[in-house]
Amino acid sequence: MAVRIFVDFDGTITNEDVGNSFFRTFGGPSCDRIVREYREGRISAVDCFLQEAAEVGSFNPDDARQFFRSQPIDESIHSLIEFSRNRGYEVTVLSDGLDLYLSEILGVNRLKHIPFYSNIAECVPDRAGSASLKLDFPHTDAECPRCACCKRNIMMTDCSDTDVIVLVGEGHSDTCPAAFADIVFAKSYLQTFCQRENISYFPYQSFHDVVDRLAGMSESGRGLKQGTRARLRRQELFRTE
Numbered sequence: 001m002a003v004r005i006f007v008d009f010d011g012t013i014t015n016e017d018v019g020n021s022f023f024r025t026f027g028g029p030s031c032d033r034i035v036r037e038y039r040e041g042r043i044s045a046v047d048c049f050l051q052e053a054a055e056v057g058s059f060n061p062d063d064a065r066q067f068f069r070s071q072p073i074d075e076s077i078h079s080l081i082e083f084s085r086n087r088g089y090e091v092t093v094l095s096d097g098l099d100l101y102l103s104e105i106l107g108v109n110r111l112k113h114i115p116f117y118s119n120i121a122e123c124v125p126d127r128a129g130s131a132s133l134k135l136d137f138p139h140t141d142a143e144c145p146r147c148a149c150c151k152r153n154i155m156m157t158d159c160s161d162t163d164v165i166v167l168v169g170e171g172h173s174d175t176c177p178a179a180f181a182d183i184v185f186a187k188s189y190l191q192t193f194c195q196r197e198n199i200s201y202f203p204y205q206s207f208h209d210v211v212d213r214l215a216g217m218s219e220s221g222r223g224l225k226q227g228t229r230a231r232l233r234r235q236e237l238f239r240t241e
């Protein structure tokens, strides 16, 4: 049995949604319309990214790098990383964003060693000093268009039957995996969603709250355990595939 902690990136590790800010800053206000169409279910997550990248067109990669490096993070993530290292828990970042900025932001914040899954964005030079985005989506689900990077599938394939799965998140792309995680930490939209869908969760403001709760649970004598409902949902998922 291992404890696996999966952490969302945009709005959870970073204070803002870096993906949305990047596309709005470099692609203009039409990106807001594209995101709205996605939220209304009229286009898939992949189409949303492709249309936004087209709006960005040609851009200066140095400007983008500077933009990414200036994005503030929740510094309390370091407390979760240290706590997990001491306990032998494995932390993985799951993001429906782009590796282009995840690697930059994790790197500049001494978090380069944390493994992550995300969509792929490559800067392809198009003329002197500028580049355009080439996107790749290696973690799509064959049937569900809601996310480009399917966090649920990654969690399922990355964990064994006996692992205890912890999810820390806040947004739309965390709602689906929340039903399959044993222990959920939720804020913002994810908290509202869990309340509405009757999914057990712990509210949190910073990663200190997550550490305190996990420490309390593991020292209570009960230890960290799988949740009955989440385990049944995982078994059901494997049966129907």
Ligand SMILES: [Mg+2]
Binding pocket: 008, 009, 010, 011, 012, 170, 171, 172
């Ligand atoms: Mg998020």
